[in-house]
Amino acid sequence: QVQLVESGGGLVRPGGSLRLSCAASGSIFSIYVLGWYRQAPGKQREMVATITSTGRTYYADSVKDRFTISRDGAKNTVALQMNSLKPEDTAVYYCHLDQALTNYWGQGTQVTVSS
Numbered sequence: 001q002v003q004l005v006e007s008g009g010g011l012v013r014p015g016g017s018l019r020l021s022c023a024a025s026g027s028i029f030s031i032y033v034l035g036w037y038r039q040a041p042g043k044q045r046e047m048v049a050t051i052t053s054t055g056r057t058y059y060a061d062s063v064k065d066r067f068t069i070s071r072d073g074a075k076n077t078v079a080l081q082m083n084s085l086k087p088e089d090t091a092v093y094y095c096h097l098d099q100a101l102t103n104y105w106g107q108g109t110q111v112t113v114s115s
Contacts, residue, residue: 002026002104004095009109016113017083022095022106024076032099034071034078038091038111048093049080063089085113 008020020036035050049069050058057069068081078095090113095106 002097004097004104004106006095006106006109009093009111011112011114012085013115014086014113016085018085018111020080020093020109022078024097028076029099032097035096036069036080037094037096040091051078087113089113
């Protein structure tokens with residue numbers, strides 16, 4: 001079994017920064033995609049950023065040039081550095097792992113951007 005545990009959410013003012021972290025434990029394969037998704041109240045869950053086991057990254061247009069995803073393959077962790085945060089970034093952020101056609105989700109961490 002795989003477990004994903006997020007940390008690092010909280011309340012921040014517009015223009016501020018937060019760093020989310022996710023630790024994956026269990027059977028992690030050598031080929032996978034790790035990522036962050038978010039879901040705001042009344043909206044569908046959306047992809048924020050993903051990173052493959054080879055290091056290729058993808059970002060939603062809304063966060064490009066503001067967010068950076070990174071991973072530590074040895075520690076099975078993935079992080080999301082969020083800069084220049086906006087109120088519209090407010091959401092529950094979920095860590096996600098896709099491996100062997102199976103999806104795993106963390107429990108989510110709340111990010112609130114408000115003055």
